[in-house]
Amino acid sequence: MPHRxxxxxxxxxxxxxxLMGAVLxxxxxxxxxxxxxxxGSGAGEYQTLARLVDLKVGSPRLFPVLGDKQDAxxxxxxxxxxxxxxxxxxxxxxxxxxxxxxQCPHAGCPVALAADARTFQCPCHNxxxxxxxxxxxxxxxxxxxxxxxxxxxxxxxxxxxxxQFRRFQLGCEEQKPLV
Ligand code: FES
Numbered sequence: 001m002p003h004r005x006x007x008x009x010x011x012x013x014x015x016x017x018x019l020m021g022a023v024l025x026x027x028x029x030x031x032x033x034x035x036x037x038x039x040g041s042g043a044g045e046y047q048t049l050a051r052l053v054d055l056k057v058g059s060p061r062l063f064p065v066l067g068d069k070q071d072a073x074x075x076x077x078x079x080x081x082x083x084x085x086x087x088x089x090x091x092x093x094x095x096x097x098x099x100x101x102x103q104c105p106h107a108g109c110p111v112a113l114a115a116d117a118r119t120f121q122c123p124c125h126n127x128x129x130x131x132x133x134x135x136x137x138x139x140x141x142x143x144x145x146x147x148x149x150x151x152x153x154x155x156x157x158x159x160x161x162x163x164q165f166r167r168f169q170l171g172c173e174e175q176k177p178l179v
Contacts, residue, residue, distance in 0.1 A: 044166060046150055052159040055088035055097060060113055060120070060131060062102060065165045083110065084147060084163055085120070087131060096154040099147040099163045100133050106140045108170050120144060141173050 049063040067081035083102035089095060100120075104111045109124035119136060120129040128136035133144035150162040169176040 044164060046148075046162045046164050048160045048162050049084055049099075050086055050161045052088075052096060052152060052154060052161060053157055055086055055161070057088045057090050058131070059117070060085045060087045062113075065163075067165070082165055082167070084165065085111070085113075085144075086161060086163075095149065096152050097149055097161050098133070099149050099161075100144040101147055101166070101168065103145070103167065103170075104140065105142050105145055105168065105170060105175075111144065141171055142175060145175050 047065060049065070050061070055061060063084050063086060064080045065082045065084055066078045069076040069079040069081060085100040085102055087098045087100070089098060100111075102111050103109075104122040104124065104127055106122065106125060106127050109122050111120050111122045111127070111129070113119075114121045114128075119131065120133070121127070122140070125139050126137070127140040129140070129144050130136055133146060135143050145166075145168045147166060148164040150160075150164075152159050152161060167178045169178060
């Protein structure tokens with residue numbers, strides 16, 4: 001019959017070994033799974049997309065936005081993460097440039113300039129927008145999503161146009177940023 005002290009000794013050794021194994025395993029598992037919980041691209045930062053001289057009044061231009069893409073375990077720096085339409089405004093307007101996300105607020109397809117360059121159109125389900133980003137038909141739930149621009153000194157010919165790129169919830173009436 002096993003001695004009581006022998007039993008306690010074996011039980012204690014077994015428990016201590018299990019505890020130490022768990023302590024060592026947790027950081028390892030956390031390390032392996034950490035990419036799954038990593039933050040996304042640099043959305044929310046201001047990026048220089050153009051110079052004021054690159055833009056003509058009433059002629060929207062599309063610019064790519066670069067950011068860090070990350071899959072489960074690998075980070076890809078400076079990859080295209082979205083696009084932005086910049087529209088130069090006439091003199092006297094409240095702001096020299098307006099920025100729209102090129103992601104359609106209906107279901108996320110890329111919004112393009114119509115052939116006559118007078119409207120924006122989304123080819124997926126025919127959403128249509130004015131050059132001011134307002135809806136022109138019943139398909140999109142809201143106008144094109146506007147993006148913040150850092151104040152521009154229009155008196156400087158090579159003034160930079162710096163835009164805060166964000167993504168927004170699709171399919172709803174309000175422009176709600178994704179976190
Ligand atoms: S995604 Fe643009 S119209 Fe549906």
